[in-house]
Amino acid sequence: MNQANAPELGGIKRISNNRTSKLAHTWKQYKRNRYLFMLLFPALIWYVVFEYGPIYGIQLAFKDFFIRDGIWGSPWVGLKHFKYLFFQSPDFLRVLRNTVVISLYHIIFGFPAPIILALLFNEVRFKRFKNFTQTLTYLPYFFSWVVLSGILVMLLSPNTGVVNYVIEWFGFDPIYFLGSEAYxxxxxIMSAIWKDVGWGMIIYLAALAGIDPQLYEAAVMDGANRWKQTLHITIPSILPVIAILFILRIGGVLNAGFDQVLNLYNANVYAVGDILDTYVYRIGLQNFQFSMTTAVGLFKNVIGFALVMITNYIVKKMGQEGIV
Structure with missing residues (x-):
């Protein structure tokens, strides 16, 4: 019996030795690059404090929070707040629908925009014109929505806005873009594309810069025109980047742009402009219903995580690299 168990014990011993050697090698790598890892400490501390620390407060979604009792002292109420949101709240389903609709519009029209723009800029050969237009394109990204909303209000004003001057010049009535549910x-969507398209374009231009020029040379020798080169070389080469950004974008489908909506919407467009983030801001910070807003935040995070995993699974099944 001892002889029969000898090969098995030898195999276990070899596995244990291999694990020990791998751990020793890993520790040696950490020790060798310890000063580089020290540079990560500020980022790690930031994530611990602002990303993982607030997880402690998730329990508020299952409690009736009272400031005088604190988080631990507040009574447990189970799924009370979730039941209220889904079955009793007069606003939650409406803001959920608005959030999903606006996010889908962002994905349908906003996600392809930087890809198309990057492909167009990739074909420009006049360097000065290319650099100048690139700067103009991604400049709005560095302005906050507080600044951009003021610019948009002036441009889209039904009385003094430049856009409505042009509309009236063509013989049409002025449009109250920011005060009409129809517009x-x-x-x-259009203002979000204007702000973000330039930054997204830079990401795809960086991916385009990594394509091997020999692929294009071979395609030219085979008689491929610019369209066929784009279709069979350029787009397949940047598909991994597109896939990763698409997965992340789908994960944020319940984030429809809090800063933008908060600075642009008004009471006239609550029916189509009120989203989950503005709803949380209103009932949480203004009405002090912290447990309810925590429940909404937990709902958003669970749905976002599920969508990321599902989209990642589908993308990997289609032959692309996912994020996990």
Whole structure:
């Protein structure tokens, strides 16, 4: 019996030795690069304090929070707040629908925009013109929505806005873009594309810069024109980047742009412009219903995580690299 168990014990011993050697090698790598890892400490501390620390407060979603009792002393109420949101709240389903609709518009129209723009800029050969237009394109990204909303209000004003001057010049009536339910979501989508398209374009231009020029040379020798080169070389080469950004974008489908909506919406467009983030801001910070807002935040995070995992699984099944 001892002889029969000898090969098995030898195999276990070899596995244990291999694990020990790997741990020793890993520790040696950490020790060798310890000064580089020290540079990570500020970022790690930031994540611990601002990303993982607030997880402690998730329990508020299952409690009736009272400031005088604190988090631990507040009574447990189970799924009370979730039941209220889904079955009793007069606003939650409406703001959830608005959030999903606006996010889908962002994905349908906003996600392809930087890809198309990057492909167009990739074909420009006049360097000065290319650099100048690139700067103009991604400049709005560095302005906050507080500044941009003021610019948009002036441009889209029905009385003094430049856009409505042009509309009236063509013989049409002025449009109250930011005060009309029919045009508010369109204004959100177009202004978001205007702000973010330049930054997204830079990411894709960086991916395009990594394509091997020999692929294009071979395609030219085979008689491929610019369209066929784009279709069969350029787009497949940047598909991994597109896939990763698409996964992350789908994960944020319940984030429809709090800063933008808060600075642009008004009471006239609550029916189509009120989203989950502005709803949380209103009932949480203004009405002090912290447990309810925690429940909304937990709902958003669970749905976002599920969408990321599902989208990542589908993307990997299609032959692309996912994020996990």
């Amino acid at each position: 508010f979501q369109l204004s959100l």
